Amino acid sequence: MLATLLLAALLSAGAPAQGNPDLKTPYEKGNGNQTATYDEAIDWYRSLDKVYDEVKMVPYGYTDSGRLLHLVIVSTDKDFDPASVKQKNKRVLLIQNGIHPGEPEGIDATMMLARDYLQDKNKRKQLDNVVLAIIPVYNIGGALNRNSHTRTNQNGPEEYGFRGNARNLDLNRDYIKTDSRNAELFHLIFRDWDPDVFMDNHTSNGADYQHVMTLIATQHNKLNPTLAGYLKQKMLPALYDGMQKDKFPMVPYMNTIGETPEKGITGFMESPRYATGYTALYNTIGFVPETHMLKPFNQRVQATYKLMENMIKTVHRDADEIGKLRAKAKQETLTQQSFALNWKLDTTKVEQIPFLGYAAKYKPSEVSGLERLYYDRKAPYSTKLNYYNEFKPTTTVQKPVAYIIPFAWREVIDRLKTDKVEMKQLKRDTTLQVETYYITDYKTGQRAYEGHYLHSDIKVEARTMQRQFLKGDYIVYLNQPANRFLVETLEPQAIDSYFAWNFFDSILMQKEYFSSYVFEDLAADYIKKDPKLKKRLEERRKQDPEFARSARAQLDFVYRNSPHYEFTHNMYPVGRLMQDIKLPL
Structure with missing residues (x-):
């Protein structure tokens, strides 16, 4: 009954204004178990753009699928220039949908949300100091690959897209390595708009429980302390309280310690390969809503809608505070000297959170005859779960004055340019004293992972030496907003460094030998x-x-130990300039 009433309310709110064309979404026109295709979503946003001067749909470029990635901006004062929006001290909320198109509720919920906030006067007021930037469908190749079977454990919709993109990449592992055109375009959008808050809508896998919505928030230990305090003390409580009032009690993402939730759950330490791990590098508060896969699709759409609604309310309420806190965090990042690269869970710190579960039981499998797990929905329960959400750094590094990247490493340079990193080039060949890493040990995955054989447990030895750099080599000073991004990508020990992702593998092979x-x-x-x-x-x-x-x-x-051995073997080519000296730039 509750789900039916909520759906009716959403459909009523979405009725087109007098004289407007029909702005009902494909989801609303369906049976509550259908999701818009990529073409339907883009056509619908084109209609919204035509009807409302407060909406502008911008094509950012072609993805791996050969189709355009669009950004839809909803700005009630009709200002669509990111620099101007920032000057007006407005907050930007970036909402991304369809990174995994088999988890599509964000696609449908966001279409209704954008329309409703334009048509409802009370909701519209909340956009006075908030600009919505919406990626309607991020993984277009996956969205075009529709089927009804690949989300084996999911309850609807009738058809949906596929997790892999046109190159079979999981785009939620591609933010740092940026192998896809999709990720290149995301970096352009993200650096253009510098969102204050980011939401990436998903559907969960895992245990069965009563909650429709679970949530991953930017891991607070990784976030700048100024923003982390606000996130924990004000923003998350507001979201959890709002969802409770909306009859969608929320719980953190079920990253269970054991097979079932009873032993507790842990926070998710998202490294920069993931969306919110990347956005945290620029002091953006990030969220990954994860609706529960076994709930009916219409409930999952409603819960996503309500969470975004609560997010807008919170950002609107705290707009000035969020702006001030981010400005402070950005300034601290410019002057920060020590950066944590790798982390581990601190099991000595635990809190208790409310949880609505179903009893986990076991019975003989009809397939194997062996014991199998099932959840008894006739045995719901309410309890407190242990929640471990404190992480401590295992690797820290002192930032250099600048990194020096030889011109030859094109793949790395191109990625830094995509992220709008400020770089200068040497005007002549120059000998400099720099700190240089030698790779002393590492492990490599035995199977391909997202197109790479990922390195891990990387050990380095730092040596100070004179090195010859050439005209055209890049100098990257660490006095810019991209400081943390640079440290996480160019320090080889970092879990998602460019070295870890194989962009420097040629240094690991010796080129000359002896008879x-x-x-x-x-x-x-x-x-x-x-x-x-x-x-x-x-x-x-x-x-x-x-x-x-x-x-x-x-x-x-x-x-x-002789002069014959090539000194470049295992030498990480990126130099660390430790003293601020005048360079021929």
Whole structure:
């Protein structure tokens, strides 16, 4: 009954104004279990653009599918220039839909939301100091790949899109590596509009429970402390209270410790490969709403609508405060000296949160005959769950004055340009003293992950040395809004660094070697002239019997400690300039 009444209210709110063309959405015209196609959504927003001067739909460019990615701006004073909007001290809420088109409720809910806020005078007032920027469908290739089966565990809609994009990339793993045209365009949108708040609408997988909506918020330990305090103390309570009043009690995303929720849940430490992990690098408060997959589609659409409605209310209410806090956070990022790169869960800190579940039980499987899990919806319960949502850094780094990136590393330079990073180039060849990393150890995945063989557990050794840089090499100073983005991508130890994503793999292969019979005499000469090297060789033989039995290994030891060994092997090419000196720029 509640779901029916809420749906009726939404349909009533969406009725077109007198004299306007029919602005009912494909979802509203359907049976409550259908979602708009990409073409239907874009055609509908074109109609909205024609009807309302307060709406402008902007094509940003072609995605991997060959179709255009659009941004729809809803601005009640008809100002569609991001710089002008910022000068007016308005807050920008960026809403993204269809990154996983099999999770489409955001597509339909946002269409109704945009229309309703233009047609309802009371709602419209909340846009006096809030501009909506909407990506109607982000993963267009996936949206065009419609089917009824790939979301195996999901209750509707009748047809939906596919998780992979036109290149079979999961776009919610592509924000840092930016392999897709979609991600390139997102970076342009994000850096153009510098949103204060970001929402990326999804549907969950996992346990069964009573809640329709779960929520991932930017992990507060990763967020600037100024913004983290506001997020925890004001913004999240407002959203949870609002959803409770709207009869959609909300719970954090069910990242369960065990097979079922009873043992507790943990926060989600989103690295920059994910949407909200990336947006946090620019002091944007991010959210990933995750409706529950087993709830009827119409309930999931309603819950998404209500959460966005509560988000607009909160941003409207706190617009001035959010603006001041972000300005402070941005200034602190400019002068911040130490940056955390990697994190781990702090299991000593726990809080209790309310949870509405279903009893987890077991019975014999009709397939295997073995014990299987099921949730008994005839046995609902209310309890308190342990929630572990504190993380502590495991790797920190001091920022340099600047990074120096050789011109040769085009893929990296292009990505920095896409993110509008401020860079300068050397006007002549220059020798500089810089801190240089050598990669001493790393692990590599044995299976392809999103088009890469990802590195992890990366260890480095820092050496200070004179290096020759060439005319055209890039100098990237860390005195800009992109500071944190630069540290997370250019420090190889970071979980989502460009090194981790294989953009520097050619340094890991030795290019020159030696012939043993030729190098024997040279090696003998080196250890005669260098008693310290001879002593190290002898000690290594004593400590390592296998090494002592290998003539080649002992020659290689001398070779690696001779001028013949290429100093660039395993040398990370990005230099860290530690002193602010005048450069020929």
